[in-house]
Amino acid sequence: MAKPLPLLTNPAPERRDAARNREALMSAATALVAEVGVRGVTMDALACRAGVGKGTVFRRFGSREGLMAALLNHSETEWQAAVMGGPPPLGPGAPPLERLLAFGESRMLLNLRHAELIEAAGNPGARSVAAVSFTTMHVRYLLGQLRVEGDLGYLATALIAPLEIIVLREQVEPGSAPIDRLVAGWSDLTRRVVGMT
Amino acid sequence: MAKPLPLLTNPAPERRDAARNREALMSAATALVAEVGVRGVTMDALACRAGVGKGTVFRRFGSREGLMAALLNHSETEWQAAVMGGPPPLGPGAPPLERLLAFGESRMLLNLRHAELIEAAGNPGARSVAAVSFTTMHVRYLLGQLRVEGDLGYLATALIAPLEIIVLREQVEPGSAPIDRLVAGWSDLTRRVVGMT
DNA sequence: GGTCGAAACGGACCACAGTCCGCTTCTATT
């Protein structure tokens, strides 16, 4: 009973050396990606660049995929902030259908921009939990605002699916650059699902 | 002019030893997958099991992903035959909407069944070219039969997207087994896109 | 049958992701 209550001792205060290394690793990783591209980043090089041992890198990120997920997480968070609190039509304030269409275009461009990183981050890990559920929840919410009836969870997933890079790639690669066509196509799809104009 | 016409000497007769090794590799690979699972198959083990050198394995398949793609290709071909010439409603003979709905369910189950293999095969390589374009063409054709108007290529891709494993996984894993719900959801989605009951 | 060029073979070799475990550094307790 001499210990302070568990609730007061926060889960993990994080030691000072650990914090220093974390920061060194993140900035080194960012720099490396900028220099040699996502594919060229090796865990050995990262450890060396950050001035830490390889074991430390794996302690932090668990795996190469975990590292990529951590890098993704940063810009993903910014984007989520823009959706939740940024200016309309992406952020709140615009009519739901406008917000939804803005969401689709924005997400599509974001995924195209981060294509390499997303693929290197793989399926499992921290990414899916955070990113996928957020986008699904948001679209589901907008569908509700639009008084759409049916399995909103499924419809939300179905609308987001064609925005994933794995799907976008096959459309972008061969036919040069019909991004306008993709935006228009998604808009049409969404209107059909929503049920009018 | 002494040579036989090029059209008669087919592009690549394939040497006998090469053919023998190809067969040995394919059956060894199938056996290994059955024994230790997709993840447990290593290229070294495969080479050893088939009684060839490692270089031969890579000559055949190019990479681990290529090997998985080759394994996938087999069942994929069977499935395509069922779609093109099997019994209705998946095969020809049923009304277009019924065929389309049967297609969705069948494709969904196929992707779930081959989940491990598909993921191990990765994005690039022979798989996308064959599988993706076939499914897209087929759906596009059915949409045309249904007199749907708009960018049929995009709509086809959008309908197929939620059937990909990368999307299915997030729906199947957490909520146990609502496969019926997925089938119903896709059916609803399709009816909305097509434009009527 | 003998010869020649090309295709195929195979195992030594390399690079990189990921593990292991002894050592160091921190924080809490007295």
Added chain:
DNA sequence: AATAGAAGCGGACTGTGGTCCGTTTCGACC
């Protein structure tokens, strides 16, 4: 301030994907 125990560290080590290149095998043409 000293100490004990835990958290963190780091680099040697392992397993596997993938490459390289000298050797073998094939098939076509004399």
